[in-house]
Amino acid sequence: MAQETTQQAPLSAPTAPARALLPFILPAVVVGVAASLLFVGVSAAAERLQHVLWGSLPDALGVGRWSVLWMFVMLVTTGIAVGLVVWKVPGHAGPDPATLGLDAPALPPAVLPGLLLATALMLAGGPSLGPENPIIAVNVGLAAWLGTRLMPRAPGSLWPVLAESATIGALFGTPVAAALVVSEALAGRPMRGRLWDNLFAPLTAGTCGAMTTTLVAHPTFDLGLPPMGHPRAGDLAAALVIAPAAALLGMCAVYAFPYVHAGFRRLRHPMLMLPAGGAVLGALAALGGHLTLFKGLSEVGELARDPEGWSAGQFAVMTLVKLAALLVAASCGFRGGRIFPAVFVGTALGLCAHALVPAVHPSLGVATAVLGVLLAITRQGWVSLFTAAVLVASPAVLALLCAASLPAWLLVTGRPQMQLRQDGTPAR
Template sequence: MQVRFSLGLLRMLLPIRDLCPPYREPVAQDSAQQAPAARAAPSAPARVLLPLILPALVVGVGSSLLYLLVSGVAERLQGALWGDLPDALGIGRYSVAWMVVMLTATGVLVGLVVWKAPGHAGPDPATLGLAAAPPSPAVVPGLLLATMLMLAGGPSLGPENPIIMANAALALWLGRRLRPGLPGSLWPALAEAATIGALFGTPVAAALVVSEALAGRPMKGALWDSLFAPLAAGAAGAMTTGLVAHPTFDLGLPPFGPPRWGDTLAVLVIASAGALLGLAAVQAFPYVHRAFARLRHPMLTLPAGGLVLGLLGAVGGHLTLFKGLSEVAELARHPEDRTAGQFAAMAVVKLAALLVAASCGFRGGRIFPSVFIGAALGLAAHALVPAVPPAPAVAAGVLGMLLAITRQGWVSLFTAAVLVSSPTILSLLCLASLPAWLLVTGRPQMQLRTDGTAVR
């Protein structure tokens, strides 16, 4: 069902890009000049695209296997640190003392890796977006070790950014040696698409991200020529993940039927509220990052951040720890068990934890924690106004939060839609994205320049 829904989503969303080309100031031209400009760019012949299939498939499978390896090791380590070890010591698994100790110790261990590993486990993650320049291959072991420790220890970040960087670095390094005739820029693009496909379990997400990256860039050929190799890599990554791990994003919320007028108003309000809540964290991001940067050393900044995260976990409970994907499923399993105030408090605590973890130097991404925050906000709205169905409320909350945190429109729409197994949610989400995007566009992003100022 997820595959059919994803293919339908791609058919509905991708043509929008062609209907809304980037605006350019008109330039006066004579008729002889205008005629060539009006012609469509020629499509690439099959002989140009066929040699890209094998590299794309290899990168797709390899990227997925690396992601699964990192995730599997992190899950095993998490089970030992948060299950076997406290049980052996006779301490509550999620007691306040254990959460504070574990998050602080995670900061110490990750700080040690960042301090001593070659390349310091990559650049400051506060300066990175979803995709970044591939680091040197020597940086990859430290980056992956820091990521596994972070995922197991409980900070509120996901694996997407460091896994994309690691896969891009390895694909570029190997690709240049095995296929030197192919352009160097191809390999990071394949790795990014493959990793996104592996993360979401479908190549649709990769196609949407690549199409968004191509927007506004001059293309030498048709759009699908540019998408051909990344889509193959994304499909290979998604298929590998699906065959090995069987991932799903469906939260199992009550089915949502045909939308009503009241649902339209609800998603407009909830998505806008999610965008505003996310913007509050974005505005605070440079200041929190500057506060941790004053400590100057990773063995100070990361343990201090871990201590703050442990205290936040003590306030919000264990569901506000970790990347949030398993936790949001547990949160949505029984939406009637908590009050609106409890859901709202968890959303605020998780947002604060995301802000701290992203500011103090933990290696990780912001998509999965944002999903938890948006879902908690949507469930708070449902608890406050029971007439609002939980499915559109959760999807709208996730949409608004992701738009504010990532500024990735396609990723935000796709992620919000796949949480709810209902194609009828798409029309509501497209409407809800409009006021939310008006709120976030042109505002500072949750990404900093090297001088500490926010990227716009």
């Protein structure tokens, strides 16, 4: 009888020796600190300009800061200003933002100043977008350009992942978000070695980016909502209803995205598309009020400080108006990301659920609604869970969020994403 020999496969991939990881520390530290400082600098400049445009200037003119007239004028003017940048500045402020996600391509250096200028004007002017996508794109472009020249022997793929991790760490004030995004991206690619070996350099960059932002700007995402006690059966039922409902609402915007984008594209010129988008955003601001302006992070804090200060109908109006404003701003050509305004949509929806059914704890309503909206808008599962959890800072809500993510994910997986291909069709 022939004797069969079997060869046992290794239980796991071999780990990398320390000497293979040590050379990545210095590049990761430099990229992390530089990416954070660029983010903080652009944000600070935009905030100062915002104070002028929405404070000093209307006060000097004797116009109400949040009057319908001023909101409309400012949003149309912002559309004109960004349109001029897209039209005239070299590089045209980068590719169509509807085609970009968090994993930005390495853009040529000539494109980056115009993209930064368009982003700062957008952040100050009031459209409902955040800084994440363009800031990641700028940091990726700078890191790739400088890194390949200063360290030509380093892998070319190193610089984009370091810059992306550093920027995400800076945006959220913690490297955990960066590690989650990178690990989710690595899950779909061939990977050499252990997961933590592959995460070592990105996590270093994300840590340095987060610590730099924390030391310089002191960011916080905790809304200060009342903490939850021990979860009950009713809390689980509420989580399993709110998160899928929020995901369905977010998917309405996702399905409308290519059609709204195509409508603005028919105008063919940035000096028509962006002012027209500003006019629509001005009309939406008149309907939803000033809290539906800007990226939404400060405005979310204002909602959370007084969860009982608005009726369910008012929360519902703010939810729908902010979602529509996000859809229009992302479609007409403003440079910006969708995570922060999606957080506002989820927060307003969660507080609406609490106002309709007082038995729904406000922390639970906000966390599960933010989770559902982010799953639909970003299709980033770990980031959605992480963001929802840190907003309420309540350990009791974590298990409920994991349970709520399952039906919400079933509703969004395999569906079109809120990102378009070059031909205008939605990515999947």
